[in-house]
Amino acid sequence: MSTVTAPSPRAPVLFVAHGAPMLLDDAGWVDELHRWGAALAKPTAILMISAHWEARPLTIAATRPVPLIYDFYGFPERFYRLKYAAPGAPALADRVRGLLRAADVEVADAPTRGLDHGSYIPLMCMYPEADVPVLQISMPSLEPAALFAVGRALAPLRDEGVLIVGSGFLTHNLGAMRSPVTPQWATEFDAWIADVLLRRDVDALLDYRARAPALRLAHPTQEHFAPVLVSAGAALDADTVRFPIEGFWFGSFTRRSLQLG
DSSP: OOOOOOOOOOOOOOEEEEEOGGGGGGHHHHHHHHHHHEEEEEEOOOEEEEEEESSSEEEEEEOOOOEEEEEEOOGGGGGGGGGOOOOHHHHHHHHHHHHHHTOOOOOOOOOOOOOOHHHHHHHHHHHOOOSSSSSEESSSOOOHHHHHHHHHHHHGGGGTTTTEEEEEEEEHHOOGOOOOSSSHHHHHHHHHHHHHHHHTTTHHHHHHHHHSSTTHOSSOOTTTTTHHHHHHHHHTTTTTTTEEEEEEETTTOOOEEEEEO
C-alpha cells in the first residue's frame, strides 16, 4: 500500500529586523525572536535575503555548509567564533533557479559563500537547533520593482513549506546610533511603513523613495530597507499582516518585524 504525504502547510513570509551581533546579548529581543520562530509551523527550508549581500546577477550561495561570514568589524572576539551549522539546501537551490529563470531573472552561483550575519544572527534566535536547511540569495539590485518581482517569482515556494525571510532594518542610520531619544524622523518613517504594509499599498511601497517621510535620515543608504520589497512581493495576496516585534533599539533603529500570511 502506498503512503500519501500530507502537503506542507503554506508558509508565511517574514521580514526580520536583524540587529547586529550584539543582538545576541539582548535577552529580551532573543526571547521575542525565539517565541516567534516557535509559533510558526516548522518550515521545510528557509530562504534568506539579507541586506548584507547585493550581487548582480542574483546569486545563490553555497548549497552545503561552509564557514559563516563575519562581515562586521570592531566587535568582541567572541562574536567571531559564532557557529550556525544548518544543513545545506541543494534541492531548494534547484527550485529557486527554476522559478527565477522562468521569470527571466538571471541566476549565478557562489558555492563557497557562507551565510552573513544578516542571516545567521536572527536564525540563531529563531531556530537555535540549526536543524532546518538554509539557503541565501543575493539582492540583484536595490531597485524596488526588480526586488518585488523576485519576490513574486519565489512566491510558489510558500506552498512547499519554505519560509522566505527578508532581513534588514526598516530604519537604519548609523550616524544616529545611540540617540538618547528616538528621533522624530525615525518614528515618522516607522509609522509610515507600518501603515503602508497594513494597507498592502504596493504602489506606495514601490514608490517609497518619493513618498516616504524623512527617507534620507531613515536610510542614508537603502540596502537595509530593500529586503522588505522581496518579502512583500512573495506575499502579495497575504490575508494577514502582523508585526510580532516592535519598538526601537539604540534610539533610532526600529525593531519592527513583519509576518505576512
